[in-house]
Amino acid sequence: MLKGCKYGTHRVIEPKGVLPQPAKKIDNNMDVLYDNEILINVQTLNIDSASFTQIEEQAGGNEEKIAEIMKGIVAERGKHQNPVTGSGGMLIGTVEKIGEALEGKTDLKIGDKIATLVSLSLTPLRIDKIKEIRKDIDQVDIEGKAILFESGIYSKIPTDMPEKLVLSALDVAGAPAQVARLVKPGDTVLIIGAGGKSGMLCCYEAKKRAGVTGKVIGLCHSQKSTERLQKLGFCDIVFSANAQSPTEVMNKVAEYTNGQMADITINNVNVPDTEMTSILSTKNTGLVYFFSMATSFTKAALGAEGVGSDVTMIIGNGYTKGHADITLQLLRESEALRNIFTELYA
């Protein structure tokens, strides 16, 4: 059996020397398996929201075109990495083969159903057939195979919740886990894109951490998601605005905080150009956590400088220790959260 690198560099075709995530093209030939790889029989892809939104727009909403674009991406790159957003998503599937070098090193066995917690943007993938596209929740059922590298993280699918619900929640598991780490009692927290998948999880966790002396403000876009979040009751204030209008949102947040602005802002939108909104709504000495994959590094770095804001800005690492367990626990803990996730995604 061929010996593989822990990080999967053995599958990188171009450019040589880089890791699979930044690579332009990786090898998705599944007929030859390396000794430290896990072969997965894929059932469902959960495309990253920023990526799916872009593909859907490019396809004018047409399902056949979406399928064509998706297949095109995988044919070209050997992985489902959106060339515009750079992002991926994750998948659910069944373990089909385990490389011999992993014996005694992994708790997985053939037949286990898992969700990969590494991005599709670095996962070797072969799509044989696209079976169903669920546009409203960015999920796509396929026939195909994928590879999990030795360093790749995953989560076994729990049996007490519907699979699709688990997939949806795990896709954004990094966000609530980071909120748990960042938000302190008494904090004023602004959540941008609060009515979405990661947004709702973050609102719940933020209120839990900020407590009665804190204030959680949720910014939603559509009327639908605004009403939904209001009903959930996690936030002290819910309002609707366009996160791409920085001064408008800033003025609203100033009003809700008596001019104090947010201690912490969590950005969960799936559209570009919301960096300045996040920065201007946050205290000079505050913190912005950019979970959104549509964030531009330079717009954030130079935008903050441009308005003389000393805000700390964190890149939303998709992984946080224990993030899968933390996120699934939230769904067990809160019936309201579980119900809405079941209604929307399961």
Place this chain on the structure above:
Amino acid sequence: MLKGCKYGTHRVIEPKGVLPQPAKKIDNNMDVLYDNEILINVQTLNIDSASFTQIEEQAGGNEEKIAEIMKGIVAERGKHQNPVTGSGGMLIGTVEKIGEALEGKTDLKIGDKIATLVSLSLTPLRIDKIKEIRKDIDQVDIEGKAILFESGIYSKIPTDMPEKLVLSALDVAGAPAQVARLVKPGDTVLIIGAGGKSGMLCCYEAKKRAGVTGKVIGLCHSQKSTERLQKLGFCDIVFSANAQSPTEVMNKVAEYTNGQMADITINNVNVPDTEMTSILSTKNTGLVYFFSMATSFTKAALGAEGVGSDVTMIIGNGYTKGHADITLQLLRESEALRNIFTELYA
């Protein structure tokens, strides 16, 4: 006189509603001044290193072509924002006019020589003539005018140091000021791009903070910058490597830290594709500070997830409270630093 917005949104032509930094085009007509603007007679532009490197490459090193590209950018955007890197730089010039709404609000007077501390990527600029291009230090002398907005920060040029030295140091002032904040006694600090302008300042500050119980490791590229940094004596270890080769660098850092890796990594390079190198060289629980403008948000976010690293990643905000004073103080404090900066940039 026309009334202006504090952040300069009144100069945004396209798209409407955004701030000057993310805007595609801003108004650089200097014949009409708004009541809260400061008109600057520009002397020298300090082009951001990532931006200048890109322009120089595109021009094949030809000075006339560099001038043409620079003028083209300003003609198209009304500001010197590199369309590829998104970044700007800063400038030195003399205050020519002060809007009447700023009376009593600013400590500037006509004739003051200042450096702007907001990025050129949001500064209305008109270039009348390009007089001299100093390719080795990314500085360009011009005839032209610029506007500083009400929220725009600046620094008066001190008289105890050469102007060009001040300009070079202030361009990267955010970096050492952040290092001062982040590095604690005993930390192992890796500086990537350590032999460059921001790199040398960061090495000095990092060693000051990490102290005798800490360890500062400097990664340089060329032999020249490696030897220069070795001679400066700020680092415990200096080595030469290509920051675009993640596993190679990771192995080196593992060797120098007995497999412990860095607590804090500061990325100061001016080339793309060094995110994974930074992540893999840092402890799982460590911190990466991306000062480099060539950083990709998605490559960092998904790259860390891809290797299961829980590292905290910070976007290098160009502004940190007191960053200009902190940085100039370093040059006063360290004769070695002042000498090398004078030799290279003054």
